[in-house]
Amino acid sequence: MRGEVRAIAPLYTDLIYSGFDALPELGEEVYTRAFDLQLGGGAAAIPIMLSRMGLPARLGTFLGSDAISRLAASLLEENGLKQYENLYRGEGRPVVVSTVFSYGGDRSFLSFGDEITQADLADESCYAFLKGAAIAFAPQGRPEVVKKLHADGTVLLYDIGWTPEMKLADYKDILQYVDFFTPNEKEARQLTGEETLEDALRKLGEAVKTPIIKCGAAGCIALDGEKVLRVPAVDRFIPVDFTGAGDNFMAGVLYGVYQGWPLARCLQMGNVFGGYSTTQPGCYKAGLTLLQAMDCLQYYDAD
Structure with missing residues (x-):
């Protein structure tokens, strides 16, 4: 495949505290045994990770003139992504700051941001940035933009966040x-109303070409035509923090798509990216390289 992988996404800066026994009570101060400052996850992880793997990737994001925006820009370049465009023209503080309390697997957050997202862009600006991409992360709430990109021949990946009222019918215009x-x-269960994952998968398949359900430590399942693919996770990884695992999984899948691999192999690469990312706190700290990814991919060939 030729061309860039593109996504429009806000940036997050994560202040990650780990190695503590309890959060402080009022008036108390607690020192943690570890701290890190990183970019957070979200769709921005796709161009960041794929750029690391040597693929042409570009991010459209939102940066202000404030100190946090300058920090986020420096962290982008520290992570190897120099191909990004600032789509923000306002005076606010568009980068979200999150304080992350990592409990050795699970985590909790305190976050602040001015809630400036791609929704603040006109459809024309959104399409102009994504037009010409080989692969794009489909923008949320933009059915006309997604329709145009589809007509252009752009391969589109779509992901959503959890809401308790979510229904499949609400997304059919994009899916x-x-x-x-x-x-x-x-x-997947909430969207479809189905209890079993296979039933949910087949229901999703009525609305979208290739549904993939992320199953955490169990790997993933996907519908390839009429065939259900079940791809277990790589069990050699010792998880420390699950922040950004799903975002890394998507990047791994798209790496395989870009290379023209069969769907099953793309899912395996997704599991490698996602699983490896859990071995260190945060979305990018594990520092997966292409050589390491290809080595881990051999886990599946040994079966």
């Missing part, structure tokens, strides 16, 4: 044009 849709187990 009909999407190539890959990647909800997690909880989202």
Whole structure:
């Protein structure tokens, strides 16, 4: 495949505290045994990770003139992504700041941001940035933009966040044009009203070309035509923090798509990216390289 992978996404800066026994009570101060400052996850992880792997990737994002925006820009370049465009023209503080309390697997957050997202862009600006991409992360709430990108021949991946009222019918205007849709187990069940993952998968398949359900430590399942693919996770990884695992999974899948691999192999690479990312706190700290990814991919060939 030729061309860039593109996404429009806000940036997050994560202040990650780990190695503590309890959060402070009022008036108390607690020192943690570890701290890190990183970019957070979200759709921005796709161009960041794929750029690391040597693919042409570009991010459209939102940066202000404030100190946090300058920090986020420096962290982008520290992570190897120099191909990004600032789509923000306002005076606010568009980068979200999150304080992350990592409990050795699970985590909790305190976050602040001015809630400036791609929704603040006109459809024309959104399409102009994504037009010409080989693969794009489909923008949320933009059915006309997604329709145009589909007509252009752009391969589209779509993902959503959890809401308790989510229904499949609410997304059909976009899903009909999407190539890959990647909800997690909880989202898939809520969207479809189905209890079993296979039933949920087949229900999703009525709305989208290739549904993929992320199953965490169990790997993932996907519908390839009429065939259900079950791809277990790589069990050699020792998880420390699950922040950004789903975002890394999507990047791994798209790496395989870009290379023209069969769907099963793309899912295996997704599991490698996602699983490896859990071995260190945060979305990018594990520092997966292409050589390491290809080595881990051999886990599946040994079966």
